[in-house]
Amino acid sequence: MKHYKVVAAVIEHEGAILCTQKGEHNYPYLSYKYEFPGGKVEHGERDEDALIREIDEELALCIRVNRKIAVVNHQYPDFMITLTAFHCNSTSRDVTLVEHLHAVWLPKEKLKTLAWAAADQPILQYL
Numbered sequence: 595m596k597h598y599k600v601v602a603a604v605i606e607h608e609g610a611i612l613c614t615q616k617g618e619h620n621y622p623y624l625s626y627k628y629e630f631p632g633g634k635v636e637h638g639e640r641d642e643d644a645l646i647r648e649i650d651e652e653l654a655l656c657i658r659v660n661r662k663i664a665v666v667n668h669q670y671p672d673f674m675i676t677l678t679a680f681h682c683n684s685t686s687r688d689v690t691l692v693e694h695l696h697a698v699w700l701p702k703e704k705l706k707t708l709a710w711a712a713a714d715q716p717i718l719q720y721l
């Protein structure tokens with residue numbers, strides 16, 4: 595079973611948090627789900643550097659990485675994921691969608707209204 599180490603950015607800008615939606619996916623349980631943007635950490639790369647790289651690649655957004663919020667281990671039917679979420683800030687809300695279907699900035703209390711990937715759901719309680 596594959597095991598991915600993934601970093602995710604909880605990006606806050608003036609009281610709202612960036613939520614990004616996946617498009618259709620090979621695994622139906624991930625299709626159209628919301629996730630915190632990020633991705634797999636490359637060999638030898640620091641978590642924080644992986645996050646800055648991924649957010650620039652996926653969203654053309656410049657972020658500052660703050661504290662670690664949570665580490666979640668989740669078993670999907672086809673792979674295992676260790677998801678580490680960091681609180682981040684951006685100086686702008688302007689994103690360019692390279693990989694995602696949709697992005698929305700929401701206040702914390704509204705995050706639970708979205709359909710999140712299963713691995714992300716435990717992170718919401720720490721926000």
Ligand SMILES: Nc1nc2c([nH]c(=O)n2[C@@H]2O[C@H](COP(=O)(O)OP(=O)(O)OP(=O)(O)O)[C@@H](O)[C@H]2O)c(=O)[nH]1
Pocket residue numbers: 598600601602624629630631632633634675677711712713714
């Ligand atoms: N970036 C990110 N990935 C997440 C989150 N939660 C979660 O289950 N994942 C899953 O972790 C896997 C690796 O993330 P990735 O961002 O590198 O995805 P990828 O483009 O290489 O592969 P993909 O085609 O599965 O999306 C994906 O299957 C993704 O759906 C999250 O909050 N952020």
